[in-house]
Amino acid sequence: xxxxxxxxxxxxxxxxxxxxxxxxxxxxxxxxxxxxxxxxxxxxxxxxxxxxxxxxxxxxxxxxxxxxxxxxxxxxxxxxxxxxxxxxxxxxxxxxxxxxxxxxxxxxxxxxxxxxxxxxxxxxxxxxxxxxxxxxxxxxxxxxxxxxxxxxxxxxxxxxxxxxxxxxxxxxxxxxxxxxxxxxxxxxxxxxxxxxxxxxxxxxxxxxxxxxxxxxxxxxxxxxx
Amino acid sequence: xxxxxxxxxxxxxxxxxxxxxxxxxxxxxxxxxxxxxxxxxxxxxxxxxxxxxxxxxxxxxxxxxxxxxxxxxxxxxxxxxxxxxxxxxxxxxxxxxxxxxxxxxxxxxxxxxxxxxxxxxxxxxxxxxxxxxxxxxxxxxxxxxxxxxxxxxxxxxxxxxxxxxxxxxxxxxxxxxxxxxxxxxxxxxxxxxxxxxxxxxxxxxxxxxxxxxxxxxxxxxxxxxxxxxxxxxxxxxxxxxxxxxxxxxxxxxxxxxxxxxxxxxxxxxxxxxxxxxxxxxxxxxxxxxxxxxxxxxxxxxxxxxxxxxxxxxxxxxxxxxxxxxxxxxxxxxxxxxxxxxx
Numbered sequence: 001x002x003x004x005x006x007x008x009x010x011x012x013x014x015x016x017x018x019x020x021x022x023x024x025x026x027x028x029x030x031x032x033x034x035x036x037x038x039x040x041x042x043x044x045x046x047x048x049x050x051x052x053x054x055x056x057x058x059x060x061x062x063x064x065x066x067x068x069x070x071x072x073x074x075x076x077x078x079x080x081x082x083x084x085x086x087x088x089x090x091x092x093x094x095x096x097x098x099x100x101x102x103x104x105x106x107x108x109x110x111x112x113x114x115x116x117x118x119x120x121x122x123x124x125x126x127x128x129x130x131x132x133x134x135x136x137x138x139x140x141x142x143x144x145x146x147x148x149x150x151x152x153x154x155x156x157x158x159x160x161x162x163x164x165x166x167x168x169x170x171x172x173x174x175x176x177x178x179x180x181x182x183x184x185x186x187x188x189x190x191x192x193x194x195x196x197x198x199x200x201x202x203x204x205x206x207x208x209x210x211x212x213x214x215x216x217x218x219x220x221x222x223x224x225x
Numbered sequence: 226x227x228x229x230x231x232x233x234x235x236x237x238x239x240x241x242x243x244x245x246x247x248x249x250x251x252x253x254x255x256x257x258x259x260x261x262x263x264x265x266x267x268x269x270x271x272x273x274x275x276x277x278x279x280x281x282x283x284x285x286x287x288x289x290x291x292x293x294x295x296x297x298x299x300x301x302x303x304x305x306x307x308x309x310x311x312x313x314x315x316x317x318x319x320x321x322x323x324x325x326x327x328x329x330x331x332x333x334x335x336x337x338x339x340x341x342x343x344x345x346x347x348x349x350x351x352x353x354x355x356x357x358x359x360x361x362x363x364x365x366x367x368x369x370x371x372x373x374x375x376x377x378x379x380x381x382x383x384x385x386x387x388x389x390x391x392x393x394x395x396x397x398x399x400x401x402x403x404x405x406x407x408x409x410x411x412x413x414x415x416x417x418x419x420x421x422x423x424x425x426x427x428x429x430x431x432x433x434x435x436x437x438x439x440x441x442x443x444x445x446x447x448x449x450x451x452x453x454x455x456x457x458x459x460x461x462x463x464x465x466x467x468x469x470x471x472x473x474x475x476x477x478x479x480x481x482x483x484x485x486x487x488x489x490x491x492x493x494x495x496x497x498x499x500x501x502x503x504x505x506x507x508x509x510x511x512x513x514x515x516x517x518x519x520x521x522x523x524x525x526x527x528x529x530x531x532x533x534x535x536x537x538x539x540x541x542x543x544x545x546x547x548x549x550x551x552x553x554x555x556x557x558x559x560x561x562x563x564x565x566x567x
Contacts, residue, residue, distance in 0.1 A: 049475065049566070051475075051565070051566045051567065072479075072480075075474070075477045075478060075479040075480075075482075076477065076479075077477075078474075078475065078476065078477040079476070079477035083475055083476070089468070089471075089472050089475075091468075091469050091472060102472070102473070102476055103476040103477060105266075105270065105273075106473065106476060106477050106478045106479075106482055107477065108262065108263040108266040108267060108270070109262065109266060110262040110265065110266055111266070111269065113262070150476070154476075154477075
């Protein structure tokens with residue numbers, strides 16, 4: 001699903017965020033991406049989302065070589081990827097329903113399909129009864145689940161998350177991670193950047209540890225320093 | 226919760242091969258948005274965006290009413306002058322058709338000679354018709370109309386000459402042929418003086434020509450002002466919705482999708498300004514119609530103020546909406562590309 005070959009990323013100020021990174025994530029896999037802050041987790045996700053371009057190397061996602069992708073193709077590419085943010089990036093002037101419906105409206109889905117799919121997504125995250133509320137009225141954990149519902153409403157093949165439990169207490173964090181596992185179980189490839197090592201150590205998934213832009217460890221155990 | 230979907234339950238404990246099939250099914254699910262749905266949703270999205278952006282403007286009425294007022298005044302100025310000029314043109318449109326040459330005969334020309342002369346001129350192909358006014362007729366008319374009746378009766382003899390009023394052929398009453406005719410008439414031995422009272426009409430047309438050009442220049446400048454006002458307003462709207470734009474881009478919104486609400490906002494600004502200008506002009510006309518009709522009544526003329534016709538109004542609305550769209554487009558082109566997810 002995701003393949004990185006010799007990826008290096010140097011920002012304009014000369015900072016090397018990633019150095020000759022190689023890894024593969026098979027279709028249907030679930031993996032955690034971890035490391036101290038500044039290790040390159042966010043940069044890696046940005047490269048996959050085409051928010052940034054690598055300085056060197058080649059990325060292939062879902063069979064598409066991102067180096068060859070033109071700017072105008074990027075929106076269509078992004079529709080196949082669900083993205084969950086640490087600060088959930090909900091639109092506070094719209095209801096829960098409208099927030100979740102946004103990717104479908106953008107993709108040009110029919111109104112009748114939108115209602116059905118939004119409710120299915122809200123049902124999966126357990127917030128079906130809150131569709132008419134505004135995000136501001138929800139708790140942090142609920143807001144994050146709305147963000148997840150928005151990420152999966154389009155039925156993407158790949159789900160990325162950047163510190164999805166960063167602002168949540170351990171119990172809510174575990175619930176959110178369990179939600180990601182459920183999506184993985186129905187075939188969605190999941191890659192989650194997190195530094196919550198104690199949580200992911202209990203989950204028995206592949207853990208990729210970055211340090212200073214290099215792959216430090218790739219296994220089912222996180223590396224503690 | 227997830228187990229409610231039987232299709233997905235079967236997948237939760239699948240082998241590698243099932244996994245692949247499942248993913249293919251996923252791919253198929255993604256492409257269930259057919260072309261027909263896309264087209265119909267494209268149009269319904271336009272309607273949605275148009276109405277949402279309008280409601281968004283109404284949500285901040287004071288600021289937007291001020292913007293609308295600025296645009297309305299900027300549009301009303303040249304359009305109002307245009308209406309004024311149209312009225313002046315309408316008022317003066319009959320005047321170039323009543324071109325006539327007054328030919329004053331020498332006092333020693335007899336009335337028989339004068340009538341023979343007028344019959345001779347009647348044959349001239351450049352002349353539509355002639356009218357002979359004898360000195361007596363002229364005196365009568367003058368006595369009746371001028372109010373000097375009493376004073377005139379004290380005169381020993383009629384001071385007025387005989388006049389032949391010559392109406393040139395109207396179909397080719399260009400200034401040149403009329404002036405040639407004037408010169409010909411002037412050269413006749415019986416003629417004291419031939420006078421063409423056209424010059425002030427020519428001058429009026431010259432002034433109106435100048436005024437028309439000024440209106441065009443003013444309209445151009447004020448259109449530019451409208452573009453800048455709308456452009457700046459849209460730029461602020463873009464800044465205010467920066468976060469939303471980033472989210473929309475990250476979930477796969479195309480540039481066209483991101484642009485659309487701002488373009489509609491521009492159209493609404495322009496159209497609202499156009500409607501405002503229409504209201505301003507019509508209330509102005511209403512306010513002026515009383516004085517104008519009493520003034521016109523004093524000249525016993527049939528003239529009445531005319532406002533913007535149906536087509537003019539339609540053009541006003543279309544042009545102002547187009548101005549709004551253009552202003553928004555300029556702002557969007559400059560500022561939207563700078564907002565990318567980081």
